[in-house]
Amino acid sequence: MVGSITPEQNASAADACMAAINGRFGGSGIETSVHNHSNAKKYAFVRIVCPPQHWLALAKWMKYDLGVNYCSMVTGTHFPEGSPERGWEVAYHFLRQPVQDQKPNTCTVHDVERLSGMDIPMEFEVFMPLPQGDSPSVPSIQSIWVGADWNEKETWDLVGIKFEGHVNMHRVLNPNDSPEGFHPLQKQHKLRYHDHNEMYDDPQGFMRKPADEGRVK
Amino acid sequence: MAQMWITMGPQHPMTHGLWTLRVKVDGETVVDTEAELGYIHRGVEKICEARDFTQITPYCDRLCYVSAMTWANSYIYAAEDLLEADVPERAEYIRLISAEIQRLASHLMWLGAFGPDIGNLTLMTWCMRDREMFLDLLQELGGSRMHYNYPRIGGVKRDMPIGFADRVIAKTKLFEKRLDEYEMMLDESTIWLVRLQGVGYANAESMVDAGVSGPNVRAAGVNYDVRWAHPYSVYDEIDWEPSVEKPTSVKGADCYDRYRVRMEEMRQSCRMVLDALNKIPGGRNTNYANGDEMIYTKAPTRAPEGATGFSNYECTRGASQFYVQGGGESRGKNPYRVSIRSPMFVTIPYVAKTMIGYKIADIPAIMGSFDPCIGETDR
Numbered sequence: 194m195v196g197s198i199t200p201e202q203n204a205s206a207a208d209a210c211m212a213a214i215n216g217r218f219g220g221s222g223i224e225t226s227v228h229n230h231s232n233a234k235k236y237a238f239v240r241i242v243c244p245p246q247h248w249l250a251l252a253k254w255m256k257y258d259l260g261v262n263y264c265s266m267v268t269g270t271h272f273p274e275g276s277p278e279r280g281w282e283v284a285y286h287f288l289r290q291p292v293q294d295q296k297p298n299t300c301t302v303h304d305v306e307r308l309s310g311m312d313i314p315m316e317f318e319v320f321m322p323l324p325q326g327d328s329p330s331v332p333s334i335q336s337i338w339v340g341a342d343w344n345e346k347e348t349w350d351l352v353g354i355k356f357e358g359h360v361n362m363h364r365v366l367n368p369n370d371s372p373e374g375f376h377p378l379q380k381q382h383k384l385r386y387h388d389h390n391e392m393y394d395d396p397q398g399f400m401r402k403p404a405d406e407g408r409v410k
Numbered sequence: 411m412a413q414m415w416i417t418m419g420p421q422h423p424m425t426h427g428l429w430t431l432r433v434k435v436d437g438e439t440v441v442d443t444e445a446e447l448g449y450i451h452r453g454v455e456k457i458c459e460a461r462d463f464t465q466i467t468p469y470c471d472r473l474c475y476v477s478a479m480t481w482a483n484s485y486i487y488a489a490e491d492l493l494e495a496d497v498p499e500r501a502e503y504i505r506l507i508s509a510e511i512q513r514l515a516s517h518l519m520w521l522g523a524f525g526p527d528i529g530n531l532t533l534m535t536w537c538m539r540d541r542e543m544f545l546d547l548l549q550e551l552g553g554s555r556m557h558y559n560y561p562r563i564g565g566v567k568r569d570m571p572i573g574f575a576d577r578v579i580a581k582t583k584l585f586e587k588r589l590d591e592y593e594m595m596l597d598e599s600t601i602w603l604v605r606l607q608g609v610g611y612a613n614a615e616s617m618v619d620a621g622v623s624g625p626n627v628r629a630a631g632v633n634y635d636v637r638w639a640h641p642y643s644v645y646d647e648i649d650w651e652p653s654v655e656k657p658t659s660v661k662g663a664d665c666y667d668r669y670r671v672r673m674e675e676m677r678q679s680c681r682m683v684l685d686a687l688n689k690i691p692g693g694r695n696t697n698y699a700n701g702d703e704m705i706y707t708k709a710p711t712r713a714p715e716g717a718t719g720f721s722n723y724e725c726t727r728g729a730s731q732f733y734v735q736g737g738g739e740s741r742g743k744n745p746y747r748v749s750i751r752s753p754m755f756v757t758i759p760y761v762a763k764t765m766i767g768y769k770i771a772d773i774p775a776i777m778g779s780f781d782p783c784i785g786e787t788d789r
Contacts, residue, residue: 197638197646232491232721233502233642262618265722268733268749284733286720286751290639292618295631300656302633314639316722340621343756351455366451366788377456378747384460 196305198314200236206313207237210259214241217254221247238316245321249332255287256337260311263288264338267345269352271379273325280325283354285334287317323354330355351378411437420449424774426523427784431762431773438769443762447755451788458748463489463563463711466748471557473750474786476519477726478557479512479548481786484723486561487642488732492719492745493563495709499644500698501565503690504705506643507578508551508560510679510686514585515544516726517672517679520781521592524669527774528605532595540588543581550574565706575687575694582680589676596669606666610776612764613662621756624728626780629655629663629671636724649685650678665779672781711743712736727781728753752786 207227214225224242229235243251255261268284291303291312303312323329333356334341345356346365353376356362364371419430428449434442454473458466470485471478483505490497518541525533545555550571552558560567596602612622614630627634635652637645653674655667663671687694691704698704713719713736721732730753737746761780765773 195633195635195638195651197641230491230720231494232487232719233497234646236640238720262615263623264621265729265731266733266749266751268747270735270747284718284749286731286733288722288729290618290634292614292627292632292634294613294615294660294662295657297659298656300631300633300654302654305638314634316640316720318720338621339616339619339760340756343759344621344751347755364448366448368448377453382456384456 197234198236198305198308200234202306202308202313203236203315206310206315207239209310210239210315210317213259214239214251214255217258218247218251223247223251236316238318241317241319243319243321245323245331248319248321249334249337251319252334252337255317259289261287261289261315261317262292262338263290264334264340264344267341267348269329269348269354269378271352273380275325278324279322281323281329281352281354283321283323283329283331283348285317285319285321287319289313289315289317328355329353330357332357333359335359350376352376353379413441418773419446423527424777425784426778426782427787429758429782429784429787431777433765433770433773435770438771440765440768440770440773443765445759445762447758447784448788450784454789455748455750459744459746462743463493463713463745464743466745467561468557468559471559472785473752473789474725474727474783475556476783477512477516477786479508479552479560480516480723480725481730482558482561483509484721484725484730485732485734486563487721487723488719488734489563490709490719491721492713492717492734492736493710495564496707497565498704498707500569500690500692500704501706502644503686504551504566504570505561506645506648507570507683507686507690508548508558508566509643510682511544511547511578513679513726514676515541515548517676518544520672520726520778521669524778524781527778529601530596530599533592536588536592540585543585547574547578547581550577562706564709568700569696569698569702569705570694572695572697578683578687582683586677586680589673589680593673603666605772605775606664606669606779608659608664609768609772610665610668610764610779611659611661611663612760613657613660616662617760620760621753622728622760622780623753623757624724624726625653625671625675626663626668626728626757628653628675629657629667631655631657631663636722636729640722642721642723644686645682647689648682650682653678665775668779712739713741713745714738725753727783727786728757730786750789752789754781754783754787758782758787 266286419425430446432444522537552560633652633654715738717736719734731751733749735747
């Protein structure tokens with residue numbers, strides 16, 4: 194039986210990470226807090242709200258001093274009806290994983306209940322609110338985590354957030370010849386709403402367009 | 411010799427789906443590669459914004475058609491985080507059992523598709539035969555052969571049917587014997603060893619940096635697994651060990667290590683399923699009615715504004731993640747934004763770069779050993 198990370202290990206690691214970030218970046222506008230998930234085992238994670246101008250310094254420090262070696266996701270969200278200082282938001286999710294290169298013919302089998310300090314896996318969530326406007330942009334972390342490369346490409350492709358300094362940015366999921374400025378996850382692009390009657394009467398949707406003005410979700 | 415670009419895909423046996431690998435070759439040697447994705451992008455994230463939280467589950471099934479149960483579970487954990495739902499313990503056990511049966515079916519699909527890549531067509535027929543046993547089991551739970559729509563926010567759709575546990579035990583024990591047969595056929599096959607050993611090296615740290623996860627990293631010698639690192643479900647109560655391989659080179663795991671780690675993972679899945687059936691609260695041969703408090707707890711349907719939910723789940727190909735934002739009153743029962751992170755979306759560009767330096771004939775072996783799935787990659 195392998196055992197799992199205990200709630201005590203998890204909570205102590207989260208508190209240690211928060212203390213470390215506060216110790217290094219306290220007072221610069223970076224807010225750090227520890228939260229618990231409400232699902233499954235309700236484990237703790239570190240949530241950081243970071244202004245874009247401090248992001249590169251924080252990211253480098255997280256990678257090289259806090260051992261955050263895994264960039265799992267980059268999510269952009271459009272809030273056209275949000276407050277003036279939060280028209281867009283970029284959410285990053287990171288993991289710290291105790292993974293090292295191995296010598297030939299050896300492997301690391303972690304004794305989970307004895308993991309301590311920097312070896313305890315931890316989850317980080319970084320929020321970066323951006324002001325309203327047509328051209329949201331944040332610094333790229335492509336050079337820090339290779340894993341951020343394609344995630345940033347996807348976020349630009351679908352949401353239209355520009356990543357300053359990203360090399361070789363191109364469409365990944367939309368067709369290469371999509372019109373410039375077309376980013377389907379922006380909220381001005383509405384999904385047409387139709388109920389089942391309309392679907393069966395008019396499967397191709399030719400008659401539907403005028404009728405569902407104002408019936409968009 | 412002059413270098414040239416050749417295009418493999420979107421229709422090519424190596425791709426295991428629809429995508430294009432552009433390869434720059436110098437004679438037979440690969441000198442540069444480029445991956446092109448997006449051929450089956452369906453806009454699932456946008457569709458989800460116009461659906462209720464409960465209506466999203468079937469779309470998540472269709473993210474990966476060989477591993478539907480794990481993807482649906484992955485979404486359900488994110489939605490439960492957002493909506494603050496409680497889950498009965500029996501439902502967590504059933505989810506674990508169904509996810510591990512799905513892992514067996516998915517790995518069998520991988521092995522069955524990988525065999526013909528290497529030149530072993532027998533493997534395809536054997537794997538399809540055994541996968542059918544597990545699809546039958548999942549069909550008993552979800553009512554459908556591939557897209558089950560089985561987990562619910564707060565539990566599962568229905569309890570295990572009477573006799574299901576006995577059939578699971580019989581089929582799992584039979585499959586454990588058949589795994590030995592597979593190993594007899596493959597581990598001593600010269601073709602298999604020559605094509606896989608010493609090909610497609612990838613080391614642990616570079617994979618983690620590039621976002622690769624799951625069995626591909628465990629093949630490189632570290633037993634990191636979401637199931638113990640960020641525990642969900644009841645994996646902490648079940649008898650199991652993460653599979654891990656000892657890579658033979660400083661360059662990391664080769665294709666053979668990645669094949670071995672998945673064979674071992676199938677053994678562990680069998681072990682988990684059998685152990686979970688022994689420990690399940692309420693007994694394995696009882697069938698509670700739909701909506702009974704043993705298998706389902708009613709969950710809130712509306713998310714407060716500003717709430718977020720996140721799940722990190724060990725899918726069959728690595729860590730799948732969902733990030734769901736609630737939208738408050740104006741959005742009703744719909745989420746404001748659903749973001750899906752597929753393990754293969756970052757893995758495929760990474761694998762394309764690891765092919766540099768090998769021969770063209772090695773490309774199917776390298777690509778197949780990472781178990782690509784394009785449904786979840788393109789979403």
